[in-house]
Amino acid sequence: MSEMKHNWTKEEILEIYNKPLMELLYEAATIHRVNHDPNTVQVSTLLSIKTGGCSEDCGYCPQAARYHTNVKGNDLMTVNQVKAQALRAKSSGSSRVCMGAAWRNVKDGEEFDQVLEMVRTINKLDMEVCCTLGMITENQAQRLAEAGLYAYNHNLDSSEEYYKEVISTRGYQDRLDTIDNVRKTNVTVCSGGIIGMGENIEDRAGMLVALSTLNPQPESTPINALVAVEGTPLEDQKPVSIWDMIRMVATTRIVLPETQVRLSAGRTQMSREGQAMCFFAGANSIFAGDKLLTTPNPDVNEDMKMFELLGLNPQKPFTKKVQPQSVEAADSKFEALGEKPKWTRPDHKIERNEAAKVKSKTLK
Numbered sequence: 001m002s003e004m005k006h007n008w009t010k011e012e013i014l015e016i017y018n019k020p021l022m023e024l025l026y027e028a029a030t031i032h033r034v035n036h037d038p039n040t041v042q043v044s045t046l047l048s049i050k051t052g053g054c055s056e057d058c059g060y061c062p063q064a065a066r067y068h069t070n071v072k073g074n075d076l077m078t079v080n081q082v083k084a085q086a087l088r089a090k091s092s093g094s095s096r097v098c099m100g101a102a103w104r105n106v107k108d109g110e111e112f113d114q115v116l117e118m119v120r121t122i123n124k125l126d127m128e129v130c131c132t133l134g135m136i137t138e139n140q141a142q143r144l145a146e147a148g149l150y151a152y153n154h155n156l157d158s159s160e161e162y163y164k165e166v167i168s169t170r171g172y173q174d175r176l177d178t179i180d181n182v183r184k185t186n187v188t189v190c191s192g193g194i195i196g197m198g199e200n201i202e203d204r205a206g207m208l209v210a211l212s213t214l215n216p217q218p219e220s221t222p223i224n225a226l227v228a229v230e231g232t233p234l235e236d237q238k239p240v241s242i243w244d245m246i247r248m249v250a251t252t253r254i255v256l257p258e259t260q261v262r263l264s265a266g267r268t269q270m271s272r273e274g275q276a277m278c279f280f281a282g283a284n285s286i287f288a289g290d291k292l293l294t295t296p297n298p299d300v301n302e303d304m305k306m307f308e309l310l311g312l313n314p315q316k317p318f319t320k321k322v323q324p325q326s327v328e329a330a331d332s333k334f335e336a337l338g339e340k341p342k343w344t345r346p347d348h349k350i351e352r353n354e355a356a357k358v359k360s361k362t363l364k
Ligand code: SAM
Pocket: 060, 061, 062, 100, 101, 102, 103, 104, 132, 133, 134, 135, 153, 154, 155, 157, 193, 194, 224, 225, 226, 227, 228, 229, 265, 293
């Protein structure tokens, strides 16, 4: 195992990111091989269990209620619907199901109890279960852990500085607080971000400083390329270049040597050659299935053909960590405390978010 460094600075990370590409690739691939099997890629399937109508103003997100996008909102799925989707994902080679809800934060009550039952159900199918439900308290994280949750996804998305240009309804520290709450349990942390939102390279490095100085570092880090959705404040962003994606993946691999680095949103825009370079540079996970949460993703058969072509094998579930045991609701040690996660309201306005909101009102 390589030595773990927890004090990366922005300058050090920028120096890595800006290396001549061949040197960057060689360094990242070398670190990758020391810590991971380079021919194994973990495959996750996303499931939007509750779509649209979210009260936050994340500038990239088609599910924010205040923007006018083509997303059709849905109430929380039933446990049986989720089970059927998880079985489909399992039969197509996924080892993990990641359930996403368009919530600002988790509220105790019937809906959260239903999510806990979904976690138990998927864990009993011997698949890794991940949730991304917005902000959670320590008690909610404990209840998810007890139900058998394997990972919780909560992205930092960008640098602390650029975060303020994208989201006005919560602060960076709120994200860090939820990650901290997850860390107090045995659930693994999945946290990463998005490139292509108009941020500069310093911001990308800043996000990697924030992730790499977490101790322990996240077990998994998704790197998303922005999917610019019509109606969102970021609708006009130009697609991120594949070279930026490769550099970002390679740099992430170097500063997070043991983390599973996931090629996430934006793969429909990437060629097989481009993705192959990302795998070489240290990406070792993907989201599979023809849909992310609300936007398209490559066809699963095409992905399996790509795996065959590149000699990649899907990772078996629970390779990195033993399967958690699910405690039934009736045997739970924890009671719902009815508390809300504490969050800040930074109280600043983002011009392009305001403009998208106004435009949405005129269209509705
Ligand atoms: N509501 C929860 C939250 O914000 O944490 C969970 C769902 S949210 C959709 C999960 C993540 O998806 C976001 O943090 C962001 O990184 C990513 N995401 C959302 N919209 C995206 C887009 N248009 N392009 C790329 N990534 C996106």
